[in-house]
Amino acid sequence: MLNGKGEQFRISTQTSEIILKAAAEYNYFPNRIARGLRLEKTETIGLIVPDIANQFFSSMAKTIEIESRKNGYSIFLCDSLDNISTEKELLNLLAARKVDGIILAPVGTGSDHINEFSKNGIPVVIIDRYLPDTKIPYITTDNYLGACQAMEHILAMGHRVVACIQGLNGISANEDRVRGYKDTLNNNSIAVDNSLIVGDDFGEETGYVQAKLLMKRNNPPTAIFALSNLISLGAMRAISESGLKIPDDISLVSFDDQPYSALLASPMTTVEQEKDEIAVRAVNILLERITGAKDERVIEKIMIKPKLIIRKSVREM
Amino acid sequence: MLNGKGEQFRISTQTSEIILKAAAEYNYFPNRIARGLRLEKTETIGLIVPDIANQFFSSMAKTIEIESRKNGYSIFLCDSLDNISTEKELLNLLAARKVDGIILAPVGTGSDHINEFSKNGIPVVIIDRYLPDTKIPYITTDNYLGACQAMEHILAMGHRVVACIQGLNGISANEDRVRGYKDTLNNNSIAVDNSLIVGDDFGEETGYVQAKLLMKRNNPPTAIFALSNLISLGAMRAISESGLKIPDDISLVSFDDQPYSALLASPMTTVEQEKDEIAVRAVNILLERITGAKDERVIEKIMIKPKLIIRKSVREM
C-alpha cells in the first residue's frame, strides 16, 4: 500500500514529492471508511427533518449541507415523516453509522428519547423547535414574537374575530405561536375564544379541513392566522373552493415566507423566518461541540427574531 | 466483543437467546463503519442534486430517501449548486466515502467526467436529465412530449406569438423541451422566431430578467412558455411588477407542477412531472445494479410521460 501518509507528519523532502505525484496520477483518495474506523470520527453529520419536501426544511437543508461541506463534513439526510417512532429509529441508525453529530428538527412533543440518546456522546443540536427540559442546545425562530407581530398587524387592521389554525399541539414552536396569538388578543382587550383555535398538525390537510369548518361557523372569523406555510396553503385551497376571495371575504396571515408568497392570488402577509441564519448557526454550534472547541456546559439556546412581511392578504375593516 | 454474529448463520439454540437478550439490553447496534470496511459495502447511496431547495428536487429527494431506507440504505445528500466543478468534487467525495451507488441529477452539458467516473465501478443512475452518449442508465420525464402538450394547448387557445424562456442550454431536459416547442410551432404552420427563445438557466432570476425583456419588445408575445417552476416564478414577478395580469395581458404556462400552482393569482397551467415515480424507479434501478440482480449490459433508458394540468393562466384569444 506504500505509505501515502508521509505527506502529512514527516515530510521527507524527496519522497513526499514522489508520493504526491503518484497519488495524483492514480487518482488516489483515502478510504474514508477505514479512516473513520481508525480515527473514530467520520466527518459526517446526520440531519433529521420531519419533511424534506417542505420548502422550509429543504432550504435549511441546503444551507446546512453547504456549510457542513465547507468544514469537510458530509450530510446523512433522514426524513422522519413527522413520525416519532421513525425519528427514534433514525437516531439509532445514525448512531450505528457513527455520525459525529446530529442536527435534529424533532417531530413530537416528547423529549425522553432524545434526552436518552444524547447521553451516548453524540452531540445533538435542535432546530426549529426546542425541548424545554433538556441540556440540548437549540436554535429556533422566536415564534412568540413572530406570532405577536402577525396578530398586532391583524388587529391593527381592525379584525376582532381572528381564528388560529395551529400545528402539532405541544411542541414548542406551536405553543409559542399560540401563546403569542392569545397574549396579543388579551393585550388588545379581546377575549380569547378557544373554539377559534383549531388544528393539530402542520400539514396542508389541516389547513384545508379547518378552514372549511371555520367558514361554516355561525360567526365566522374575518381573519385566519395560519401557523405554517402548508396550513395556509390548505386554507387557501379551502377558501378558493368556497368561492371566497382573500382578503375581500376573509383575511389570511401565514407563518413561513415562501418564494411564491408574493405571487399568490392575494400576495400573502407572512412571518419570515431567518432560515439561513438558523442553519448556519446550527452547523457551527454542532461543529464546536464535535471538536470540543467550546465548553460543553454552555448550552446554547438561541432564538432568532422573525420579520413580518406585510403584503395584501389582510383587509382593512 | 463476544460473538454477536451467532445470531445469523449458526444458530445455537441457547446461546443465541442469551446473545439477543444481551444485545437488546445494552442497546447494541453493529458499527456500520467497521462493517463497511470488512464487507466493502456501506449500504449508502449518494444523491447529488443541483438545488435541494428547489421543490422539484426536494420532493424527489424525499421519495428517494424513503425508498432507499426501506431497503436498508442511507442517503448522502449533496447539493452541487448547479456548478459542474462542485459536481466533480462531490463525485470523488462520494467515491472516497465508498457509497454503493449514486443517483445524480447532473448539472452541465458535458458528460466526460461522469463517463470517466462510472468506470471506477460505482453504479450511477441519472435522473431528470440524460447524457446522450453514455452507458449510464437514466430516468427522466419525457420532456419533448411535455413541451408538445403545453404548446398544443397554448396554440389551441389562439396564441400565435409565443415566447419560450429556457433553462440551461445544452442539457437534455432543456433541449427536448425546446425541440417540443419548435416542432409544435412548425406542425401548426407557425414559423419559429429564434429571438423569442431566451434564457440560459433554470433559476428564478432568468425568468424575471427575460420576462422583463420580452415585455419590452415591439411585438411582445401573448404567451410565455416557462421551462421550469423557478423560471415561471421569476416571470410572474416581472409581470406583476409591470402591472400586467395573467392571463388577461399575457399568458403563462410552466413546467413542473407545484403545491401552490393552483393557488396563484392566476391558477397556473403546468406540465406535471411524475416525480415520485422517477424517484422510486431510480432507486430500484440503482439497487439492481448494486446487488448485481440484473444484467448490467442492459442500460435502462426510461422516459416517464408528463401530464398537462390545465388551469387558468392561458387566455383564449
Next chain:
DNA sequence: TTATTTCGCACAATCGTTTGTTCTATGACA
C-alpha cells in the same frame, strides 16, 4: 466402551488507514 461424526464455540485473518515504535543509515562531532 470406543470410535466417528457433527455441532457449536474460540480463534485468527482481513478490510485500509492512522500512529506509535523500532531499525537502519547517514552525517556530525569529538
Next chain:
DNA sequence: TGTCATAGAACAAACGATTGTGCGAAATAA
C-alpha cells in the same frame, strides 16, 4: 576513526465487524 544523534523508512498495532478454520465436547452408532 569511533560514537552519538537523528532523519527517514519500515514495521506493527489498533479500530470493530465478518468469515473461514480448527478444536473440543457431545451425541450417535458399532
